[in-house]
């Protein structure tokens with residue numbers, strides 16, 4: 001294990017973190033499940049070991065733009081959240097095929 005940085009989650013304490021698009025982070029429990037996609041490196045943040053997760057509308061924007069650039073990255077506006085919170089988001093939604 002490398003000494004990757006941690007996040008202090010108000011629910012889970014000191015945890016590893018992931019970058020997750022604003023739509024998934026802001027989703028409410030009562031919202032309809034959506035497809036999510038998982039990969040590495042939204043934009044040029046140099047954090048290759050960090051999992052990046054984004055939703056269907058972000059993926060549509062990504063396909064439209066052809067890559068993570070200013071437009072697609074601004075649309076996703078990825079947030080740092082802990083991996084346990086990410087797991088909750090994953091459990092609520094369904095994994096899409098890249």
Ligand SMILES: [Zn+2]
Nearest residue numbers: 021023055058
């Ligand atoms: Zn999104």
Ligand SMILES: [Zn+2]
Nearest residue numbers: 009012082085
């Ligand atoms: Zn958490």
